Amino acid sequence: MQGVKEKAIELLRSKSVDRVVGWKAGEFFYDLTPAVFTSVPEVEQSFVWSVFCAANLSKYLIAESRRGGKVAAFLKPCDTYSFVQLVKEHRILRENVHVVGVQCAGMCDMETIRSHGLSAVTSVAEQDGALRVETLYGARTLDRKDALGEKCRTCKSKKLAVYDELLGEQGCDEDNGRFLEVARIEAMTPEERFAFWRGELSRCIRCNACRNVCPACSCETCVFDNPDSGLRNKAAADAFEENLFHIIRAFHVASRCTDCGECTRVCPQHIPLHLLNRKFIKDINGLYGPYQAGADFDTKPPLMDFTLHDPEPSQAAVRGGGV
Amino acid sequence: MQVNSEWKPTIVAFCCNWCSYAGADLSGTNRLSYPANVRIIRIPCSCRLNPMFILRAFQRGADGVILCGCHPGDCRYTTGNYYARRRMTLLFSMLDYLGIERARTRVEWVSAAEGAKFAATMNDFVQTVTALGENRRLEDLRCKA
Amino acid sequence: MQRIGVFVCWCGTNIAATVDVQAVSDALAKEPGVVLSANYQYMCSQTGQDLIETAIREHALTGVVICSCSPRMHEQTFRKTVARAGLNPYLLEIANIREQCSWIHKDRAQATEKAIILGRAAIAKVQLNTPLQAGQSPVTKRALVIGGGIAGIQTALDIAEAGFAVDIVEKQPTIGGKMTQLDKTFPTLDCAACILTPKMVDCAQNEKIRIFSYSEVEAVSGFVGSFRVTIRKKARYVREDVCTGCGLCTEKCPQKKVPNAFNLGLDTRRAIYIPFAQAVPKVAVIDADYCSMLKNGKCGVCAKVCAAGAIDYTQKDELVECEYGAIVAATGYNPIDLSGYDEFAYSRSPDVVSSLEFERLMNAAGPTGGTLLRPSDKTHPKTIVFVQCVGSRCSAEGKGKTYCSKICCMYTAKHAMLCREKYPDTDVYVFYIDVRTPGKNFDEFYRRAVEEYGVHYIKGMVGKVSPEGGKLKVQASDLLDGRQLHIDADMVVLAAAIEPDKSARPLATMLTASMDTNDFFTEAHPKLRPVESPTAGVFLSGCCQGPKDIPETVAQASAAASKVIGLLSKDSIVCNPCVAQPDELMCNGCSSCEKVCPYGAITYLDKEFRGPNRTTLLRRVAQVNPAVCQGCGACTVACPSGAMDLKGFSNRQIMAEVDAICR
DSSP states (O other), X not given: OOOHHHHHHHHHHTTSOSEEEEEEOOSSTTSOEEEEEOSHHHHHHHBOOSTTOOOOOTTHHHHHTTSSSOXXXXXXXXXXXHHXXXXXXXXXXXXXXXXXXXXXXXXXXXXXXXXXXXXXXXXXXXXXXXXXXXXXXXEEEEOGGGSBOHHHHTOOBOOOSOOSEXXXXXXXXXXXXXXXXXXXXXXXXXXXXXXXXXXXXXXOOOOOHHHHHOSSOOOSSOGGGOGGGTOOOSSXXXXXXXXXXXXXXXXXXXXXXXXXXXXXXXXXXXXXXHHHHHHHHHHHHHHHOOOOTTSOSSOOOGGGOOOTTOOOHHHHHHXXXXX | OOOOTTOOOOEEEEEETTTHHHHHHHHHHTTOOOOTTEEEEEESOGGGOOHHHHHHHHHTXXXXXXXXXXXXXXXXXXXXXXXXXHHHHHHHHHHHHTTOOGGGEEXXXXXXXXXXHHHHHHHHHHHHHHHHOSOHHHHHHTTOO | OOOEEEEEEOTTTTTTTTSOHHHHHHXXXXXTTEEEEEEESOTTSHHHHHHHHHHHHHTTOSEEEEEESOHHHHHHHHHHHHHHTTSOTTSEEEEEOXXXXXXXXXXXXXXXXXXXXXXXXXXXXXXXXXXXXOOEEEOOSEEEEEOOSHHHHHHHHHHHHTTOEEEEEOSSSSSOGGGGGOSEETTTTEEHHHHHHHHHHHHHHOTXXXXXXXXXXXXXXXXXXXXXXXXXXXXOSBOTTTOXXXXXXXXXXXXXXXXXXXXXXXXXXXXEEOSSTTOXXXXXXXXXXXXXXXXXXXXXXXXXXXXXXXXXXXXXXXXXXXXXXXXXXXXXXXXXXXXXXGGGTTTTOTTEEEHHHHHHHHOTTSTTTTOXXXXXXXXXXXXXXXXXXXXXXXXXXXXXXXXXXXXXXXXXXHHHHHHHHHOTTOEEEEEESOOOOOSTTHHHHHHHHHHTSOOEEEESOEEEEEEETTEEEEEEEETTXXXXXXXXXXXXXXXXXXXXXXXXXXXXXXXXXXXXXXXXXXXXXXXXBTTBOSSTTEEEOGGGSSOOOHHHHHHHHHHHHHHHHHHHTXXXXXXXXXXXXXXXXXXXXXXXXXXXXXXXXXXXEEEEEEOSTTOEEEEEEEEEOTTTOOOOOHHHHHOSSSOEEETTSXXXXXXXXXXXXXX
């Protein structure tokens, strides 16, 4: 997508907005980080739009939309769902945000690129629909789909839930088998499932990156930081705490999680946390009818709703266990 | 897994004040026996049960947790048990997904008139959990020696 | 530091026979914070209660745990005991060691062990108990009844009879509702007007009752005991206090072509009108859509003929604000719109009528003066086909309602019977899915229609009605005989499903009262609290809660009135102090709690908070109205941040119990 940076400059120059939320380079060219820009020179100097703009900017608008003035944000299709969900929860003040929708071909992940035997990568750029990867040892061309991060490989939709203006074309819902991995785990025996999750969750170092990046986890005070909740613990005191943390976290965001995949993207221990959230989404879709959090401004999240004839826990769990 | 014949599971039963707690009282009034290792915590409504409480019970050594509330449609607060039903359905499914034996968690609807059902439910639940044995999976996670 | 007293009751031998009460009190004495642990034969006896009172005073106790029978038995008793000793009654916890221990276990060792654990849990909880004050909120001794049909009238009369002031808000120019349009009533066949109009007059004459006719509820705020309601009095263009109801204007008005809504458009009236002769209040009203004076300033005939000088073309809608202690919804029903049922040719032939239109055609005060004539050519119909369940008991996907409208079987039997009685030469067919006639003397009534009056009841539905050469060709199936029927009918009468009045949904939103998917008001409990809404102080009367016939409506109306009287007879309401309370510092303002609250107890407020660097931040935070909250706790779990907690059953209290039990 061309013209993202140019749009940021145009919006600031014309004074139609006071600030722009976008991305700037981190320590490396591939670890882009969300940033707020207030002037044209700032944008010219450090705004980056590249194949590594995976970070979801919606969460930053909770604070930015309350800071006075108008703020523009570049939102990819998946980010718009988080945005709508947060507007719905009265966290983002919609009227203060100018949403620039950006159509997206999927964002790349350096780990995935390296998994193709590439090392010492110096730059990655789009070239004729493919990716040109330059390394100290020469250049190679990769198919973009082979370089995508987990969240983009299983992209749920290219359809933007909301935008004030759009760069590129409006897209459609996609089916990239995002529930296949959940179904694979469900099909295991309980022993295998237990072993799988113990293997994954025992790596947790309670760095809280998943929580801090999650747009649904944007509470004023997290229950895990609240002395009255009875759950407060900063460190992983024992292995149960990790499980407790991840189960509670997944439950707290259940029916509000838009499956943006940020939790897994940022986990330094590569724990597939999205598989917990997707399990809830899969169950909700199966038990209470298809529901996409953040797809609209008015439906009730399924956990804050009910019908008189919902399945009983006993029936549902048999089903949910992949039987 | 070796089950000690003397071993008795610890069962925590959350009962809503208006139906199931009264049902438990009725089973007492009628002298309908169930094992002494079932311990009841009174909550105003099944919808008061936070998943945190269940996980906390497991963390602290419970072997089984059961929630009893009014039958759907009979909630004193009209809709409480409907919310509880969805919450517990999803939570139990998640626990199962993590490989934790799902027979350790249960929801039963017990009315104030169903003293016999309350006792029968508890007898059955204790039997099920006893057969499963100690809560090793969660205990392993607690890093106990 | 907590100073907790533990009191173990023997309950004679009820507890002491299976539980070693001395061992329990000894064990619990060692728990943290416990300064006193005693046991006694009967804690609930005077001596037992004195023991507790004295101990609270002597040991300056900060919390009390009583190990005894179920709290459902004596919690209130012991709360009073504790309060007498000057301790907050909510600093008490009861460990249920009788119903849930001594009575169900036989093994003394096991029962004793369990009693100790239950005692520990209660001690752990009471450590975290906080003094709670039951709030009081005053009750305004005036009730509002919304809807002036038979339901609203009966409710208002009963409330007034008990000596309380009551206002009726009716959107039509007269009270009376649907019943005024009915001819006869089943199963006794007495005339509807004869039994209704005296009640209407009673309302008008009762000094405790104020009638806001031609008025609507505009806004509702407040809660049980003190609702504040804004009522819009729509402009009648006739001064209500001056008009004598002589009716001269309604004869002289030159605009004669106004469809008469009272007769469902089967005849016409003038632009200024009194709905019917027995209207209450008997005051004329100008239909602004048709009055040429109001439309283009030309005419003024009514003002000229009015001797009382009641006409006021400049009248405007007026807003009235009143306070009420209780509100009764009595918004009633309407037959569904039949225009979607073209298989029955309703919109193509004037001789296909709804049952309510048929009532008007049979009524002595109706458009035909009580003679049954076809609307198309004013001839006597010789063959009449009644079709039941039009729009009732439909599948969920199709048009129509899934529920049974309940009254159609009986009024169709009545219509069929009256036809045959007045015009014995008429052939009357009734097509039905089932005939449902539960009710006192109802089935006898239906059987009379079949057996004595020779009405042809045919099980089966009508497939199609086609108007052809002045006849209505009715195609139907007879399910019992398994054959197709073709009837040349003169009239077809459709028993239309009934649905809640359209004003009910916006009203429910104003009242924060819940509704089902069909827009019927939900009752607080389907069996045990059928006339109360889950929203405290809001009561339900008549068809707004579900389809009902007149006797049932009147019974429910009186039941709702008795609930209102019960509420208004109190000077103030003592609120349950165990209600939800948000921690504003942690609240996200996300509305999750509001979505699951069945009582509408939660509202939001933009509140200023101190931000970093001497800034202030405006944040949306939840507010719980303690007079409305019933303390179910649904919100506490819906709240993602844990800002919402329930007093008396707080997160920490329940966790402490869990910890104590699993220890």
